[in-house]
Amino acid sequence: MNRTTAWLCATCGVEHAEAVGVCAICADERQWVPADGQHWTTLAELDAAGQRIQVREMERGLLGITTEPKVGIGHQAHLVITPQGSLLWDPVGFVDDAAVQRLRAEGEVLAIASSHPHMFGAQVEWSRALGGVPILVSEPQLEWVARPDDAIQTWRGRHQLAPGLALVELGGHFTGSSVVHWAAGADGGGVLLSSDTIHSNPDRATTTFLRSYPNRIPLSPAVVERITRGAEALGFDRLYDNFGRGITHDAAGAVRRSADRYIAWVSGDFDHLT
Amino acid sequence: MSPLSVELFTDPACPFAFSAEPVRQRLRWHYGDGLTWTVRMIVLTLEPGEAGKLAQGAPTLQRRFGMPINPVPYPREASSEPACRAVVAARLRAPDRAQPLLRCLRVRTMVGGLLDDPELIDSAVRDAGIDPRELAEWVRSAEVDAALDADIAAARDPAPPARALDHKLGGPAQERRYTAPTYLIGGLAVPGFNPIETYEVAVANADPDLPRRPPPSSVREILTWAEEPLATAEVALIMQTGIEFVRSALREVGRFEPAGADGYWTLASS
Numbered sequence: 001m002n003r004t005t006a007w008l009c010a011t012c013g014v015e016h017a018e019a020v021g022v023c024a025i026c027a028d029e030r031q032w033v034p035a036d037g038q039h040w041t042t043l044a045e046l047d048a049a050g051q052r053i054q055v056r057e058m059e060r061g062l063l064g065i066t067t068e069p070k071v072g073i074g075h076q077a078h079l080v081i082t083p084q085g086s087l088l089w090d091p092v093g094f095v096d097d098a099a100v101q102r103l104r105a106e107g108e109v110l111a112i113a114s115s116h117p118h119m120f121g122a123q124v125e126w127s128r129a130l131g132g133v134p135i136l137v138s139e140p141q142l143e144w145v146a147r148p149d150d151a152i153q154t155w156r157g158r159h160q161l162a163p164g165l166a167l168v169e170l171g172g173h174f175t176g177s178s179v180v181h182w183a184a185g186a187d188g189g190g191v192l193l194s195s196d197t198i199h200s201n202p203d204r205a206t207t208t209f210l211r212s213y214p215n216r217i218p219l220s221p222a223v224v225e226r227i228t229r230g231a232e233a234l235g236f237d238r239l240y241d242n243f244g245r246g247i248t249h250d251a252a253g254a255v256r257r258s259a260d261r262y263i264a265w266v267s268g269d270f271d272h273l274t
Numbered sequence: 275m276s277p278l279s280v281e282l283f284t285d286p287a288c289p290f291a292f293s294a295e296p297v298r299q300r301l302r303w304h305y306g307d308g309l310t311w312t313v314r315m316i317v318l319t320l321e322p323g324e325a326g327k328l329a330q331g332a333p334t335l336q337r338r339f340g341m342p343i344n345p346v347p348y349p350r351e352a353s354s355e356p357a358c359r360a361v362v363a364a365r366l367r368a369p370d371r372a373q374p375l376l377r378c379l380r381v382r383t384m385v386g387g388l389l390d391d392p393e394l395i396d397s398a399v400r401d402a403g404i405d406p407r408e409l410a411e412w413v414r415s416a417e418v419d420a421a422l423d424a425d426i427a428a429a430r431d432p433a434p435p436a437r438a439l440d441h442k443l444g445g446p447a448q449e450r451r452y453t454a455p456t457y458l459i460g461g462l463a464v465p466g467f468n469p470i471e472t473y474e475v476a477v478a479n480a481d482p483d484l485p486r487r488p489p490p491s492s493v494r495e496i497l498t499w500a501e502e503p504l505a506t507a508e509v510a511l512i513m514q515t516g517i518e519f520v521r522s523a524l525r526e527v528g529r530f531e532p533a534g535a536d537g538y539w540t541l542a543s544s
Contacts, residue, residue: 017521018506021385021532024337027345143337148518 006125006147008046010039013072013093014120016146025117025144030173030212043125046071046094053092053099062185063106064244067094073118075242078193079103080182084162085110088133089180089193090119090242091126100129109133110161115195116174117144119242124149138169138176170197170230172209172223181234189237198231198255200241206258207239207247221263228259277310278481281458283429285316286361286379287354287389289332290467291454293339295380296511297470298455299504303496303512305477308484313365313372315358315422316429316454321445325351340507340517342534344385356413357389360399362422363412368404375402377502385534429456433463442466470511489514493523494541503531503538 006015009023011034016023019040026033051067058064058078065077071093078089085108103109112127113136114120120137124147127133132151139154156176159167164183171177177197185191194200198207209224211217219227232252239251247254264270282298284291301309319325329352333345357379365372378398379389387394396406412418430451432443437450442465445451457464457473460480464472477484489512490496496504496512504512510520524530528539 017518018530018537019532020536021342021534022344022346024333024345024535027535028333033346143334148516 005042006122007040007042008093008122009072010041011072012118013074013122014117014146015093015122015124016040017148020146024146025120029215029217031118032214043094043122047096051094051096053094053096055099055102058240059185059191059238062182062191062240063103064240065092065099066244067092072121075119075121076244077119077121077242078180078240079106079109080165080180080185080191080193081106082162082165082182082184084165087161087165087180088112088126088130090114090195091121091123093121095122095125095129103130111136113137113167113178113180114141115179115193115197115242116177117141119195120145123147124151127151136167138167138178140176141174144174168230168234170227172219172227173197173211179231179234181236183235186236186238190235192231192234192236192239192251193242194231194239195242198227198239198241200239200243200245200247201258202245204245204247205254206261207241207255208258209262218266221267224259224262224266228255231255275308275483277308278305278460278477278484279312279458280309280460281312281314283314283316283425283452283456283458284376284454285318285354286357286376286383287318287328287352288316288454289328289335289343289384292343292380292384293332293335293341294455294467295341295377295505296339296508297468297473299500299508300470300512301473301477303490303499304474304486305484306487308481309477311373313361313376314425314428315362316452317355317358317422317426318444318454319351319353319355320426325353328352328354336535340505340536342381342384342505342536342538344534346386348386348388350388352388352390354389356392357383357395357398358425359413359418359422360395360409362425363409363415363418364399364402364404366417366421367408367412371402371404374502375399375404378402381533381538432456432465433458436463436465439465492527493520493539494527497524497528497539497541500540503540505538506536509539 007019011026022038054066054068061081063079077092080087109130111134123135135152139156166181169178173196180193182191240246329348331347336343336345361376364375378401399406399409443450444453453466459476462476510517524539529542531538
């Protein structure tokens with residue numbers, strides 16, 4: 001693979017045009033900079049160290065893409081495949097030839113998009129490897145892009161990529177945080193790729209909503225209600241977050257129940273239990 | 275032809291003023307010795323709550339304007355008064371060093387340094403070409419006291435045209451003041467943060483005959499001209515082109531020193 005000179009923050013795995021003093025994404029209150037300071041790596045370094053991409057089928061029409069060993073946050077990207085083309089969602093911070101061939105084998109990649117800046121990964125590198133695929137960045141999040149590129153285009157609100165496949169801005173975790181709604185997923189019940197906008201809990205039955213996951217910063221009841229209503233309007237039976245977890249059935253109901261529980265807790269309804 | 279006077283009300287602690295450094299650098303590029311600069315200190319931290327606000331850092335400004343700012347909060351609140359006093363002392367005793375000293379102070383505090391730290395001030399003073407022992411004597415003089423007081427008072431007595439733009443002023447209702455940066459260009463008040471075109475219009479109005487150097491032909495020309503390391507965003511504004519185009523060009527001729535969420539460029543051979 002023809003590697004370019006982009007730098008990757010070793011902590012979050014997001015590509016940068018330059019090895020700057022500190023990654024702005026990690027210096028933000030939602031992330032963290034290691035105690036021993038900023039570290040950088042490159043795709044070539046990762047390649048030489050034996051980094052590889054793993055691709056697995058989550059369900060028909062949906063691939064989960066991870067790096068082995070993990071790069072940055074270690075999240076899972078997804079490829080949503082429709083008859084009109086596919087979407088690479090929350091790209092990981094590494095690219096290899098085998099993964100590119102695998103994705104191309106599923107048909108034309110229509111676009112690359114991320115739910116929020118922590119998930120930008122190596123989006124420009126993926127775009128170039130896939131032949132200049134457009135990178136869709138939610139307009140409020142453009143200021144977080146550390147490696148600008150001509151392939152980057154902005155969107156707001158709702159962006160229909162193909163019939164039954166849309167990016168939807170729900171906000172919360174970041175201004176402009178978004179999800180993917182894939183109507184044909186879950187055998188037609190609808191899938192929500194919720195990433196960190198609506199994060200799936202380890203119990204596989206509930207979700208949560210936070211401004212910061214590593215630093216545990218909550219959101220207000222009003223914002224959680226707004227996110228939940230926005231998601232409910234989409235219609236979905238299954239949900240996948242960005243770490244390989246999800247809720248397989250009645251996911252919309254699980255999100256509603258989780259939101260109600262969250263709002264009750266942060267509103268003080270259960271203070272007598274603490 | 276006499277040069278056009280520019281009074282720049284500012285404060286080394288202000289991230290808005292630091293984010294406006296590309297404008298100052300471009301004015302220097304276009305007009306060079308045609309402008310005579312006087313930097314005047316607002317001392318923002320005199321106002322209750324201001325040091326607390328500044329201590330929160332400026333992540334949004336960093337992302338929006340791309341200057342080398344460390345986005346994390348400062349470890350504590352700090353007064354900008356000692357640093358402002360140092361700049362005023364330099365202005366009186368070594369006028370050609372006042373702007374370089376202000377720049378050195380800004381560069382240090384924008385990556386997390388505290389402006390009331392004597393070691394930070396000494397280091398900036400040395401980098402600006404001033405003997406710190408001399409400056410330590412200067413700042414104790416009654417003349418510097420009076421000049422700093424005059425700056426503080428002038429900053430809090432905005433010119434009528436600036437008062438007409440109250441949204442460009444800061445401070446409490448009973449004591450409106452210039453925000454940083456505020457330019458007085460040949461007496462024309464340009465308060466607050468503005469695009470470069472605003473200042474160019476003011477210059478043209480103040481002195482229509484002032485020679486204006488055209489944009490540079492290359493980033494090498496800029497780095498050769500610059501007397502101090504320049505941020506990527508500064509080179510981009512002087513070049514009047516996109517930041518990624520500039521970054522690629524800088525890599526060919528420049529040496530990059532990371533700082534905050536970006537860094538500074540010097541000519542590779544220098």
